[in-house]
Amino acid sequence: MGLLLLLLLIILIIPISLLTFLAIIVRPKPTKIPLKNSHVFITGGSSGIGLALAHQAALEGAQVSILARNPSKLQEAKDSIKLATGRDVAVFSADVRDFEAVDKAIRDAGPIDILVCNQGVFVPQELEKESLEEIKFMIDVNLMGTFHLIKAALPNMKNRGDRGPGSIAIMSSQAGQVGIYGYSAYSASKFGLRGMAEALQQELIGDDIHVSLIFPPDTETPGFAEENKRRPQLTSIIAASSGAMKAEEVAEKALKGIQSGSFIVPCNFEGILLSIATAGLSPQRSFLMAFIEVVAASILRIAALCFQWNWYVSIERWHAQKKL
Numbered sequence: 001m002g003l004l005l006l007l008l009l010i011i012l013i014i015p016i017s018l019l020t021f022l023a024i025i026v027r028p029k030p031t032k033i034p035l036k037n038s039h040v041f042i043t044g045g046s047s048g049i050g051l052a053l054a055h056q057a058a059l060e061g062a063q064v065s066i067l068a069r070n071p072s073k074l075q076e077a078k079d080s081i082k083l084a085t086g087r088d089v090a091v092f093s094a095d096v097r098d099f100e101a102v103d104k105a106i107r108d109a110g111p112i113d114i115l116v117c118n119q120g121v122f123v124p125q126e127l128e129k130e131s132l133e134e135i136k137f138m139i140d141v142n143l144m145g146t147f148h149l150i151k152a153a154l155p156n157m158k159n160r161g162d163r164g165p166g167s168i169a170i171m172s173s174q175a176g177q178v179g180i181y182g183y184s185a186y187s188a189s190k191f192g193l194r195g196m197a198e199a200l201q202q203e204l205i206g207d208d209i210h211v212s213l214i215f216p217p218d219t220e221t222p223g224f225a226e227e228n229k230r231r232p233q234l235t236s237i238i239a240a241s242s243g244a245m246k247a248e249e250v251a252e253k254a255l256k257g258i259q260s261g262s263f264i265v266p267c268n269f270e271g272i273l274l275s276i277a278t279a280g281l282s283p284q285r286s287f288l289m290a291f292i293e294v295v296a297a298s299i300l301r302i303a304a305l306c307f308q309w310n311w312y313v314s315i316e317r318w319h320a321q322k323k324l
């Protein structure tokens with residue numbers, strides 16, 4: 001028994017100390033993607049997280065463009081950013097579902113250094129009750145819209161010449177890392193973005209373009225206030241496993257992640273755990289994070305099972321209560 005334990009210890013200790021050693025001596029070489037003077041193009045920049053991103057990027061000295069549908073909300077955003085930062089923001093009114101309109105806006109905006117695909121819609125509902133139109137709406141805006149944006153922006157982004165590294169940032173959600181009750185269509189659209197991003201990063205690394213996927217929890221935004229009016233109770237109960245954030249906090253984390261060229265960008269503590277637990281085969285630039293992912297994998301699987309167990313208990317209780 002003692003011998004077995006000793007053997008186990010040796011088997012574990014050798015790779016762990018080797019990795020620790022590597023993590024300490026091999027400094028991760030973070031790519032610095034500067035915001036200052038770069039052209040940052042943000043979709044959904046007239047509200048919530050996108051608006052906070054636009055504010056902060058402008059404050060950092062970026063040249064900011066925002067795209068959304070509603071022209072008066074765009075103008076309002078432009079005015080508020082001018083007032084707060086003294087900087088002029090270019091606005092483009094277009095629906096991301098319309099490729100021609102997106103293509104024209106991106107051409108008019110000029111060469112982009114950092115493309116932030118942040119537009120998104122969320123209409124939570126049990127799949128059985130959700131209409132096909134609502135399902136298609138989420139897939140079209142969140143997933144196809146992002147394809148449209150990237151297709152339109154890529155030719156110019158690839159010919160970056162000496163403009164330094166570029167970035168394509170995509171706003172996912174923690175519901176794009178784990179399926180959540182009431183989010184079948186929304187989660188599908190956000191999980192889809194991850195598959196796209198993993199493939200795209202391989203295609204673009206040769207052009208020094210870095211893909212970042214951002215995973216916020218519930219965030220206080222106008223969109224979230226609307227969502228809350230119709231969100232199934234169980235969706236809220238399960239989503240509360242991760243603490244809610246303010247749009248400004250999410251924007252701050254997102255910009256830090258983009259600037260360091262991180263592929264996975266979590267936003268809060270639960271998000272870090274979730275990202276380690278779902279690291280899968282995604283790229284990892286930081287040796288330290290790679291090390292943590294390896295060491296924490298099994299213990300986080302246990303934590304994940306506990307979360308699932310807890311969620312299924314909530315669902316069971318909710319059904320039991322309904323029958324009373």
Ligand SMILES: NC(=O)C1=CN([C@@H]2O[C@H](COP(=O)(O)OP(=O)(O)OC[C@H]3O[C@@H](n4cnc5c(N)ncnc54)[C@H](OP(=O)(O)O)[C@@H]3O)[C@@H](O)[C@H]2O)C=CC1
Nearest residue numbers: 044046047048049068069070095096120173218219221223
């Ligand atoms: N708030 C939250 O709890 C969370 C949000 N997210 C994600 O963050 C992103 C932003 O969310 P949030 O700030 O809450 O959203 P808001 O609803 O507050 O803002 C959404 C923005 O997207 C624009 N938009 C919506 N549809 C389209 C379209 N078809 N074409 C162009 N622009 C469009 C809106 O402008 P307009 O209507 O004028 O077009 C608006 O500027 C989304 O991708 C969302 O999925 C992720 C996790 C949590």
Ligand SMILES: CCCCCCCCCCCCCCCC(=O)[C@@H](N)CO
Nearest residue numbers: 122173174175218239241242273277304
């Ligand atoms: C292994 C450890 C696991 C750690 C905790 C897991 C917590 C998961 C919570 C998921 C919350 C999903 C919120 C989606 C928000 C969103 O996108 C909508 N508000 C629409 O905008």
